[in-house]
Amino acid sequence: MPLTRFNYYVEGRAFEWIMSISMCIVAVEVFIWPQMGNSTTFKFLREAVSADLLAFVLLFVGGVRCIGLMLNGHTVGLLKIGPWIRAIGSVISAMMWAQFALSLLHLSVQQEFPLPGVTFWTMFTLGELYVAYTTVKNA
Amino acid sequence: MLKELTEALGPWPILQLLFGLAVLGGGIYAIFRGVNTKKEEPTIHLEDRRAEWEAYNQLRNIEENSFKLVELQKQSNELQRQMVDSFKQLAGILWNQPRL
Numbered sequence: 001m002p003l004t005r006f007n008y009y010v011e012g013r014a015f016e017w018i019m020s021i022s023m024c025i026v027a028v029e030v031f032i033w034p035q036m037g038n039s040t041t042f043k044f045l046r047e048a049v050s051a052d053l054l055a056f057v058l059l060f061v062g063g064v065r066c067i068g069l070m071l072n073g074h075t076v077g078l079l080k081i082g083p084w085i086r087a088i089g090s091v092i093s094a095m096m097w098a099q100f101a102l103s104l105l106h107l108s109v110q111q112e113f114p115l116p117g118v119t120f121w122t123m124f125t126l127g128e129l130y131v132a133y134t135t136v137k138n139a
Numbered sequence: 140m141l142k143e144l145t146e147a148l149g150p151w152p153i154l155q156l157l158f159g160l161a162v163l164g165g166g167i168y169a170i171f172r173g174v175n176t177k178k179e180e181p182t183i184h185l186e187d188r189r190a191e192w193e194a195y196n197q198l199r200n201i202e203e204n205s206f207k208l209v210e211l212q213k214q215s216n217e218l219q220r221q222m223v224d225s226f227k228q229l230a231g232i233l234w235n236q237p238r239l
Contacts, residue, residue: 095159098162
Protein backbone atom coordinates (compact mmCIF):
# COMPACT_ATOMS: atom_id res chain seq x y z
CA MET A 1 0.00 0.00 0.00
CA PRO A 2 1.50 3.33 -0.98
CA LEU A 3 0.37 5.07 2.24
CA THR A 4 2.34 2.60 4.32
CA ARG A 5 5.51 3.49 2.47
CA PHE A 6 4.68 7.19 2.78
CA ASN A 7 4.11 6.88 6.52
CA TYR A 8 7.38 5.00 6.93
CA TYR A 9 9.31 8.03 5.75
CA VAL A 10 7.08 10.87 6.95
CA GLU A 11 5.46 9.83 10.23
CA GLY A 12 7.04 11.65 13.15
CA ARG A 13 9.05 13.88 10.80
CA ALA A 14 6.36 15.91 9.10
CA PHE A 15 7.72 19.22 10.37
CA GLU A 16 11.18 18.50 8.98
CA TRP A 17 9.83 17.39 5.62
CA ILE A 18 7.62 20.47 5.33
CA MET A 19 10.47 22.86 6.15
CA SER A 20 12.98 21.09 3.89
CA ILE A 21 10.68 20.95 0.89
CA SER A 22 9.64 24.57 1.48
CA MET A 23 13.29 25.60 1.46
CA CYS A 24 13.84 23.88 -1.88
CA ILE A 25 10.70 25.41 -3.39
CA VAL A 26 11.57 28.93 -2.20
CA ALA A 27 15.10 28.52 -3.57
CA VAL A 28 13.75 27.59 -7.00
CA GLU A 29 11.34 30.53 -6.84
CA VAL A 30 14.17 32.94 -6.05
CA PHE A 31 16.17 31.56 -8.97
CA ILE A 32 13.18 32.10 -11.27
CA TRP A 33 12.14 35.47 -9.80
CA PRO A 34 15.25 37.17 -8.38
CA GLN A 35 13.13 40.12 -7.23
CA MET A 36 11.83 37.80 -4.49
CA GLY A 37 15.20 38.36 -2.87
CA ASN A 38 14.10 41.92 -2.09
CA SER A 39 11.36 40.64 0.19
CA THR A 40 11.31 42.07 3.72
CA THR A 41 11.76 38.58 5.14
CA PHE A 42 15.19 38.30 3.56
CA LYS A 43 16.19 41.87 4.45
CA PHE A 44 19.01 41.17 6.87
CA LEU A 45 20.37 38.19 4.99
CA ARG A 46 20.38 40.14 1.74
CA GLU A 47 22.61 42.76 3.36
CA ALA A 48 25.28 40.08 3.68
CA VAL A 49 24.71 37.81 0.65
CA SER A 50 23.28 38.01 -2.84
CA ALA A 51 19.88 36.59 -3.79
CA ASP A 52 21.52 33.81 -5.81
CA LEU A 53 23.74 32.76 -2.92
CA LEU A 54 20.77 32.84 -0.55
CA ALA A 55 18.80 30.66 -2.96
CA PHE A 56 21.75 28.29 -3.32
CA VAL A 57 22.12 27.96 0.46
CA LEU A 58 18.37 27.33 0.84
CA LEU A 59 18.45 24.71 -1.92
CA PHE A 60 21.59 23.03 -0.54
CA VAL A 61 20.45 22.88 3.07
CA GLY A 62 16.91 21.84 2.08
CA GLY A 63 18.24 19.14 -0.22
CA VAL A 64 20.69 17.80 2.34
CA ARG A 65 17.91 17.70 4.96
CA CYS A 66 15.72 15.72 2.54
CA ILE A 67 18.58 13.26 2.03
CA GLY A 68 19.02 12.98 5.80
CA LEU A 69 15.30 12.24 6.17
CA MET A 70 15.53 9.46 3.60
CA LEU A 71 18.49 7.79 5.32
CA ASN A 72 16.98 5.39 7.82
CA GLY A 73 19.59 3.41 9.62
CA HIS A 74 22.39 3.98 7.10
CA THR A 75 25.73 4.08 8.83
CA VAL A 76 29.17 5.47 8.06
CA GLY A 77 31.46 3.35 10.18
CA LEU A 78 29.48 2.93 13.39
CA LEU A 79 27.69 6.28 13.16
CA LYS A 80 24.14 6.60 11.86
CA ILE A 81 24.51 9.58 9.57
CA GLY A 82 20.81 10.29 8.95
CA PRO A 83 20.03 11.74 12.41
CA TRP A 84 23.22 13.79 12.44
CA ILE A 85 22.50 15.30 9.03
CA ARG A 86 18.99 16.11 10.23
CA ALA A 87 20.23 17.65 13.48
CA ILE A 88 22.89 19.84 11.85
CA GLY A 89 20.46 20.82 9.09
CA SER A 90 17.92 21.81 11.73
CA VAL A 91 20.42 24.04 13.51
CA ILE A 92 21.45 25.77 10.27
CA SER A 93 17.81 26.24 9.34
CA ALA A 94 17.06 27.62 12.81
CA MET A 95 19.75 30.25 12.29
CA MET A 96 18.10 31.29 9.01
CA TRP A 97 14.62 31.39 10.51
CA ALA A 98 15.98 33.57 13.33
CA GLN A 99 17.28 36.02 10.75
CA PHE A 100 13.89 36.07 9.01
CA ALA A 101 12.17 36.68 12.35
CA LEU A 102 14.61 39.45 13.15
CA SER A 103 14.04 41.13 9.78
CA LEU A 104 10.31 41.13 10.29
CA LEU A 105 10.75 42.25 13.90
CA HIS A 106 12.79 45.21 12.67
CA LEU A 107 10.02 46.11 10.25
CA SER A 108 7.41 45.63 12.98
CA VAL A 109 9.23 48.10 15.20
CA GLN A 110 9.37 50.62 12.35
CA GLN A 111 5.69 50.38 11.52
CA GLU A 112 4.72 50.12 15.20
CA PHE A 113 2.63 46.97 14.91
CA PRO A 114 3.76 43.38 14.72
CA LEU A 115 3.83 41.34 11.57
CA PRO A 116 2.41 37.81 11.83
CA GLY A 117 5.57 36.41 10.29
CA VAL A 118 7.53 37.31 13.43
CA THR A 119 5.58 34.78 15.49
CA PHE A 120 5.75 32.08 12.84
CA TRP A 121 9.49 32.36 12.17
CA THR A 122 10.25 32.54 15.91
CA MET A 123 8.26 29.38 16.57
CA PHE A 124 9.89 27.68 13.59
CA THR A 125 13.28 28.54 15.11
CA LEU A 126 12.34 26.98 18.43
CA GLY A 127 10.81 24.00 16.67
CA GLU A 128 13.99 23.37 14.70
CA LEU A 129 16.09 23.49 17.89
CA TYR A 130 13.78 20.93 19.49
CA VAL A 131 14.01 18.76 16.37
CA ALA A 132 17.81 18.86 16.66
CA TYR A 133 17.56 17.61 20.25
CA THR A 134 15.02 14.82 19.62
CA THR A 135 16.68 13.63 16.42
CA VAL A 136 19.97 12.92 18.16
CA LYS A 137 18.27 11.60 21.28
CA ASN A 138 16.31 9.02 19.31
CA ALA A 139 19.13 8.10 16.94
CA MET B 140 13.14 52.98 22.89
CA LEU B 141 13.06 49.82 20.79
CA LYS B 142 12.81 51.92 17.65
CA GLU B 143 15.83 54.00 18.60
CA LEU B 144 17.75 50.87 19.46
CA THR B 145 17.02 49.19 16.14
CA GLU B 146 17.82 52.39 14.24
CA ALA B 147 21.07 52.77 16.17
CA LEU B 148 22.03 49.22 15.36
CA GLY B 149 20.91 49.62 11.76
CA PRO B 150 24.28 50.01 10.04
CA TRP B 151 25.88 47.32 12.18
CA PRO B 152 25.07 43.64 11.91
CA ILE B 153 25.62 43.20 15.65
CA LEU B 154 22.08 42.24 16.47
CA GLN B 155 21.90 39.80 13.58
CA LEU B 156 25.22 38.27 14.51
CA LEU B 157 24.23 38.02 18.17
CA PHE B 158 20.95 36.34 17.30
CA GLY B 159 22.66 34.01 14.85
CA LEU B 160 25.32 33.04 17.37
CA ALA B 161 22.70 32.64 20.10
CA VAL B 162 20.67 30.28 17.92
CA LEU B 163 23.84 28.42 16.91
CA GLY B 164 24.79 28.07 20.57
CA GLY B 165 21.29 26.86 21.41
CA GLY B 166 21.45 24.34 18.59
CA ILE B 167 24.82 22.95 19.68
CA TYR B 168 23.54 22.75 23.27
CA ALA B 169 20.41 20.91 22.05
CA ILE B 170 22.54 18.39 20.15
CA PHE B 171 24.81 17.78 23.14
CA ARG B 172 21.79 17.46 25.39
CA GLY B 173 20.28 14.93 23.01
CA VAL B 174 23.47 12.87 22.90
CA ASN B 175 23.76 12.86 26.71
CA THR B 176 20.09 12.00 27.19
CA LYS B 177 20.52 9.10 24.80
CA LYS B 178 23.52 7.84 26.80
CA GLU B 179 21.63 8.02 30.10
CA GLU B 180 18.61 6.05 28.93
CA PRO B 181 19.36 2.37 28.41
CA THR B 182 17.96 1.24 25.11
CA ILE B 183 16.73 -2.04 26.50
CA HIS B 184 16.44 -3.25 30.06
CA LEU B 185 17.60 -6.60 31.39
CA GLU B 186 14.07 -7.82 32.05
CA ASP B 187 13.14 -6.94 28.48
CA ARG B 188 16.08 -9.01 27.27
CA ARG B 189 14.93 -11.93 29.42
CA ALA B 190 11.40 -11.65 28.09
CA GLU B 191 12.72 -11.48 24.54
CA TRP B 192 14.85 -14.59 25.10
CA GLU B 193 11.88 -16.44 26.59
CA ALA B 194 9.70 -15.41 23.66
CA TYR B 195 12.24 -16.77 21.18
CA ASN B 196 12.42 -20.00 23.17
CA GLN B 197 8.65 -20.34 23.00
CA LEU B 198 8.71 -19.68 19.27
CA ARG B 199 11.28 -22.44 18.81
CA ASN B 200 9.16 -24.75 20.93
CA ILE B 201 6.08 -23.99 18.88
CA GLU B 202 7.94 -24.55 15.63
CA GLU B 203 9.31 -27.93 16.73
CA ASN B 204 5.97 -29.05 18.12
CA SER B 205 4.04 -27.99 15.04
CA PHE B 206 5.97 -30.48 12.88
CA LYS B 207 5.35 -33.23 15.46
CA LEU B 208 1.67 -32.30 15.55
CA VAL B 209 1.42 -32.73 11.78
CA GLU B 210 3.08 -36.16 11.95
CA LEU B 211 0.87 -37.32 14.80
CA GLN B 212 -2.21 -36.05 12.97
CA LYS B 213 -1.22 -38.07 9.89
CA GLN B 214 -0.82 -41.18 12.00
CA SER B 215 -4.13 -40.54 13.71
CA ASN B 216 -5.87 -40.13 10.34
CA GLU B 217 -4.32 -43.38 9.09
CA LEU B 218 -5.48 -45.25 12.21
CA GLN B 219 -8.95 -43.82 11.84
CA ARG B 220 -9.05 -44.93 8.22
CA GLN B 221 -8.03 -48.43 9.29
CA MET B 222 -10.73 -48.39 11.96
CA VAL B 223 -13.35 -47.36 9.42
CA ASP B 224 -12.18 -50.14 7.10
CA SER B 225 -12.47 -52.61 9.98
CA PHE B 226 -15.99 -51.41 10.73
CA LYS B 227 -16.90 -51.82 7.08
CA GLN B 228 -15.49 -55.34 7.04
CA LEU B 229 -17.40 -56.19 10.22
CA ALA B 230 -20.60 -54.76 8.80
CA GLY B 231 -20.08 -56.79 5.63
CA ILE B 232 -19.50 -59.98 7.58
CA LEU B 233 -22.57 -59.38 9.72
CA TRP B 234 -24.69 -58.58 6.67
CA ASN B 235 -23.53 -61.62 4.76
CA GLN B 236 -23.85 -63.99 7.71
CA PRO B 237 -26.18 -66.80 6.81
CA ARG B 238 -29.52 -66.40 8.51
CA LEU B 239 -30.71 -69.34 10.35
